[in-house]
Amino acid sequence: MFTTRPDTLFGATFLVVAPEHPLVQRTDNPEVQAYCEAAANRSERERQADDQDKTGVALGLHGIHPVSGTLVPIWVADYVLMGYGTGAIMAVPGHDDRDHAFATKFGIEITTVVAPENGSEPEGCFTEHGVAINSACEDLSLNGLRTAEAKAKMIDWLVEHHCGERRVTYRLRDWLFSRQRYWGEPFPIVFDPEGNCHPVSDAGLPVELPDLADYEPVVSDEPQPLLAKATDWMHTTAGAAGVSPNRLPPETPVTRETNTMPGWAGSCWYWIRYCDPNNDQAFISEEAKAFWLNGGVDLYVGGAEHATLHLLYARFWHKMLFDLGHLPTSEPFQKLFHQGLLTAFAFQRDNGQLVPTDEVDETSDENFVAKDTGEPVRRIVAKMSKSLRNVVNPDDVIAEFGADTFRLYEMYMGPLDASKPWNxxxxxxxxxxxxxxxxxxxxxxxxxxxxxxxxxxxxxxxxxxxxxxxxxxxxxxxxxxxxxxxxxxxxxxxxxxxxxxxxxxxxxxxxxxxxxxxxxxxxxxxxxxxxxxxxxxxxxxxxxxxxMLVDDTIELPVQVAGKMKGKVAMPADADEATVKELVLADEKILAALEGRTIRKLILVPGRIVNLIPGD
Missing domain, CATH: 1.10.730.10 (Isoleucyl-tRNA Synthetase; Domain 1)
Structure with a gap:
């Protein structure tokens, strides 16, 4: 089994395997077989949805807890995917929402083994990091350790006792790399009359898109990609398509692949090509690699929405090219920065209904009413959208204030990584x-x-x-x-x-x-x-x-008996004696002392002076 939270192993009260797991084949229970057949008809997205009712069947098998030695029941459930980890998980219902929902439905024991660091009692399913509790046996105790420390100690124990090993996993899944549209790189693949596929040779690259009179799809009982409309281009010969004569005789009739590549085909390596865009001999020269990519891209600025799609596959693509010896570094980007989202004001009724901005009047400063009903509406911050008619057109701002003002305002609105409303x-x-x-x-x-x-x-x-x-x-x-x-x-x-x-x-x-x-x-x-x-x-x-960054003179705030009484100018490197002399020469400070003697002077160099007067 695979887990990202070995620190919660003491809270594992059952195991779950995916319906496709080989262990499921050990049982001839008709209920299990029917469940697995039903699961096969559901998509991964449906199976992983948090709002779906949890389903599963007990296999009638048990595993042995590696630390406590107790028997742990094994279930099959479709919320576990065969493509993640090993297709088998330890279920910790006290600290995983899906496990908690499953255990609650089927009456399985729930044990709490992590508590908040602030000492409060965890309520319900506590999924955050914290401090280990109820996590001890004769051979091992994690109690009192923070999550990171508990993870490390548990992994060390499992490795030492030959019960497990460290593993890094990636959330890469099967990748649909074809589209049925016109715009995209054609696949350099052809099919012979027997249906066997053959690659186009290097000499035949690039395969260019054919010209089409229009881009309307063909209505048919057997839908075809748009390129299938270019029949003369699609049906050709091996020689004309650029297939090596060592693979097929040039006169062999072939059919081109009519799917095209998705945008990923370019976005997964565009930064490499940018370094040498006019090179027609290689995707990047050795000189350009040494100059631009010796260490990878210094900084990547992009939205957080790209983190689990574009960036993941871009990294995969880059590492593949590195493994093949085409790139000097294994990592594509040295630093990643997610910029915030520009939002805009919108309006909301008391019942939560959103009102487009052009259907609202401002009756007085910061007071707004709906035009149709006259009822007050509340101004909120929301994403810019056409439906709310709160999209700001840069052209309008530039026409009134100029491009420099527009640029300056965007950058002055707040921290780059924060979302902020356009006003x-x-x-x-x-x-x-x-x-x-x-x-x-x-x-x-x-x-x-x-x-x-x-x-x-x-x-x-x-x-x-x-x-x-x-x-x-x-x-x-x-x-x-x-x-x-x-x-x-x-x-x-x-x-x-x-x-x-x-x-x-x-x-x-x-x-x-x-x-x-x-x-x-x-x-x-x-x-x-x-x-x-x-x-x-x-x-x-x-x-x-x-x-020039160092002041010759500074103004030190002066307190008398802990109360601010003024500031006194003095040399930045003044010693305590000089500070005292200058402070006691200031008329405002003398007036605040009211004739009292100084019992103690507290000086924080460069920051503040506090005079403690005597009785």
């Missing part, structure tokens, strides 16, 4: 930021750059800090905080310079390069108007001076 009212905020950035460098009257000749020390230091912050945030995919740092810099530079020009030409160039990844069009324009020619995407990333 058109908030777009004006980043639009105004771009306007401020423009006015910081460009004279609105003349359209000419307004630059200073000498650097302002405070602005120069803030620029270096911004370069460090934005660069670090981009590496962490924290685009929203990187944009926040750019906004902070523009505000600081504008406030610090007052009516004077804020940046030199060199500083303007550096700022434009920082802004480029987020708002490339305005960044390109600013950079050129400020005197730096050339395309910004070819410019190097700005560097910063580490010494």
């Amino acid at each position: 058109t009212r908030d777009i004006v905020g980043v639009y105004r930021f771009l306007q401020r950035a423009w006015r910081l460098l460009i004279d609105e009257t003349t359209g000419e750059a307004k630059l200073r000749s000498e650097k302002h020390d405070a602005i120069e230091q803030q620029l270096h800090r911004t370069i460090a912050k934005v660069g670090d945030d981009i590496e962490r995919l924290a685009n929203n905080t990187a944009i926040a740092a750019l906004i902070e810099f523009v505000n600081f530079a504008g406030k610090t310079s007052g009516e004077q020009s804020a940046l030199t030409a060199s500083q303007a160039d550096q700022f434009a390069r920082l802004l480029g990844p987020f708002a490339p069009h305005i960044a390109e324009e600013l950079r050129e108007r400020c005197g730096t020619p050339g395309c910004i995407i070819h410019a190097t990333w700005p560097t910063y001076d580490e010494s």
Whole structure:
């Protein structure tokens, strides 16, 4: 049997095998045979559905518990699949929902062997990780161990006593790799008159799709793939199809395979071909492999919905090519990042019915009513959908605010991995930021750059800090905080310079390069108007001076008897004596002390000062 939770072995009260398991053949029980025949007519999806009533039959056989030595009854049930693990599972009804439903229906013992870490009593079927309980016998005890520790200890015990072994399994299943549509790669396969299949030789590749007058399927009692409409293409000779004469004489009549490959045929290896797309001798050259794929793809950004389909098969495909010696690495992607979902506001009645956005009126700020009934509706966040008419068209946003604002708002909405609602009212905020950035460098009257000749020390230091912050945030995919740092810099530079020009030409160039990844069009324009020619995407990333990231002076918060009384400026490296001298020279702090002496001074360097006055 196979299990992913060996830590729960003490809670296994029965075993379940798939209807296709060889053990089932040991019984001639007609009830078991009838059950297995019925299970054969159900799909895997139906058998695995959580909402289905659990069914099964006892085999009349027992297994021996490897730890306790007790007899454990064996059942056959269709919720266990032969293609998963070994087709046999230990059933732990205290900690698996399907096992729990099965045991409840058939009156099988349920033993709790994992409890929440917070010490609370588990309610019902506890499926999370926790702490082992009721998991001990004369030879072994897992009690008190966290799940990961209990798993490791149980596996070690089973291996040591020759009762089991470690195994890694993959959720790969049989893969339907054909489609009956026109668009897709044709299979390089032909069939001779006897029905034997033959591959098209390398010289005959690629097999190209034939031209069709239309793409309407043919109505027939015997449905055929769309390519079957191209009869001249489908019925040909071995020579014309590209079959090697060593396999078939060239004049042999053959029929082409008319199914086409699915989108998987490209999506499972597209990143490899991207590295060498114009190579007509190989799917990737040795030079391109060494340059681009020495270590695999650095970062893959994609939705979580791809994790168990595209990514699983892409990894399988990549590993196959690696095993065949065609790729230098066994893993396709070094790092995976799932981006969040953009949602939008929708509206809901009290009875839960959703109302399209164009059927709602806003009567006052944050108050909404349905147009048809006048009843209040609640604004909620939901996926964008045509039925709710809450889909945001990017073209409309770009037409009003520009592409840079659209890009900037998307990245500023929140963390990249979080789902967040689109709110058109908030777009004006980043639009105004771009306007401020423009006015910081460009004279609105003349359209000419307004630059200073000498650097302002405070602005120069803030620029270096911004370069460090934005660069670090981009590496962490924290685009929203990187944009926040750019906004902070523009505000600081504008406030610090007052009516004077804020940046030199060199500083303007550096700022434009920082802004480029987020708002490339305005960044390109600013950079050129400020005197730096050339395309910004070819410019190097700005560097910063580490010494500029350290403050010479700081403001330390000061507490008197635990209550905040003000802040005092002082050198960043001031010792305790200097801190005390400067704090006691501050008028606000002296007033707070009310003439009392200092019994104790508590200093957290660079963070805070707390004065404890005497009586």
